[in-house]
Amino acid sequence: MKKSPGIDELAGQVAALDLTTSRHADDAAGRLVLEEAVAALRVGNYGVGAVIFDARGEVVLRAGSRVIRPQFRSDGHAEMMALGSLEADHPALVPSTLTLMVSLEPCPMCLARIKLSGIGRVRYLADDYDGGMVHLAGRLPPIFRLLHPDQDIRRADVDPALRELALALFGCNLRALRRAVLARAKGQTTT
Ligand SMILES: [Zn+2]
DSSP states (O other): OOOOOOHHHHHHHHHTOOOTTOOOTTHHHHHHHHHHHHHHHHTTSOSOEEEEEOTTSOEEEEEEOOSSSSSOOTTOOHHHHHHHHHHHHOTTSOGGGOEEEEEEOOOHHHHHHHHHHTOSEEEEEEOOTTTOOGGGGGGSOHHHHHSSTTOEEEEOOOOHHHHHHHHHHHHTTHHHHHHHHHHHHTTOOOO
8 A cells, every 4th residue: 555645755745846837826825825734734733724815915924723732722723823813913904805725625613713704715725525614605504604795715726736735734644633632632642
């Protein structure tokens, strides 16, 4: 069986992405998001990254998963961290003018937060049919569905290589990280 690539190999693949002939609108932004996923993974968190951009495409802030390090926080998903920083550190920015890009399809918690935040656009690199909520957004309660009807939430326009890297980064160490989270809730530690 083929061994899954480790963090260093995936980081190398992100660094080696050649976007000079890119024909996808979100490739450059997507690479920044993948860099944040690598950074999160390196410190022992899930390999998910997020970046918020202003209307000109300039980076406002970068964030990554913080579920496990420096200490457990159940709301530590990359989108939650990004939106938390946006609201705490950039209160003057107009949410509807901003774009949140994230490496993985937002989960139910994050999609609810995205709705409440009023951020204008959300782009995600990889689908998450097991944990993502965007493809199930029609099942949100009516108020959530009707909130900010102009919000534009969809898959990013990126090269398939970026999509695959986003999934590989999320999958890297995933079982061990999930085991640690489940064990922690019961007061156990894992090695
Ligand atoms: Zn989430």
